[in-house]
Amino acid sequence: MTLLEEILNYNLKFVEDKTYENYETSKVPTMKAVMLTCMDTRLVELSTKALGFKNGDVKLVKNAGATITHPYGSTMRSLLVGIYALGAEEIIIMGHKDCGMGGINVEQVLNTMKDRGIKEETISILKHSGIDLDHFLGGFSDVRENVRANIDLVYNHPLFDQNVPVHGLVIDPHTGEVELIQNGYEKVVKN
Numbered sequence: 001m002t003l004l005e006e007i008l009n010y011n012l013k014f015v016e017d018k019t020y021e022n023y024e025t026s027k028v029p030t031m032k033a034v035m036l037t038c039m040d041t042r043l044v045e046l047s048t049k050a051l052g053f054k055n056g057d058v059k060l061v062k063n064a065g066a067t068i069t070h071p072y073g074s075t076m077r078s079l080l081v082g083i084y085a086l087g088a089e090e091i092i093i094m095g096h097k098d099c100g101m102g103g104i105n106v107e108q109v110l111n112t113m114k115d116r117g118i119k120e121e122t123i124s125i126l127k128h129s130g131i132d133l134d135h136f137l138g139g140f141s142d143v144r145e146n147v148r149a150n151i152d153l154v155y156n157h158p159l160f161d162q163n164v165p166v167h168g169l170v171i172d173p174h175t176g177e178v179e180l181i182q183n184g185y186e187k188v189v190k191n
């Protein structure tokens with residue numbers, strides 16, 4: 001059985017058994033927060049369970065490395081829309097220890113792409129068109145610094161409401177223990 005068949009079969013039973021009733025909630029986040037965290041497999045459930053969040057409590061944005069790669073990219077868009085249109089009043093940016101994007105080797109990623117059929121010529125054309133592949137595919141060396149840099153990016157965004165607290169956390173993917181990097185309430189600018 002393929003993964004897709006497995007998923008679809010499971011889903012038939014999930015709906016038939018009305019398992020969804022355990023997850024019924026609204027689109028407005030009960031805890032009034034939008035959280036950006038990493039797509040790491042160990043955080044699929046841990047990222048919310050370790051913080052006490054249930055279904056419906058937060059808007060959850062996940063990507064590789066819990067990183068805002070562009071001020072007008074989809075991650076920043078999600079955070080802004082979360083605040084201005086979807087009922088979130090606080091932002092949480094949570095990186096984690098032992099992140100796959102920590103010290104990722106871009107050269108190795110490019111080599112793997114070539115092994116899988118992406119032409120050297122394509123990569124060369126992209127580089128010459130001004131696409132910074134090192135930045136696009138790159139990670140970070142220090143997760144705490146990365147969380148701080150992302151918080152700065154949010155606070156410096158021209159469309160960001162400075163009254164919204166942005167908290168920074170780093171979670172241990174084994175124990176779920178969270179380290180406070182930035183208490184957003186201390187940075188809130190009152191008009």
Ligand SMILES: [Zn+2]
Binds near residue numbers: 038065066096099101
């Ligand atoms: Zn990660």
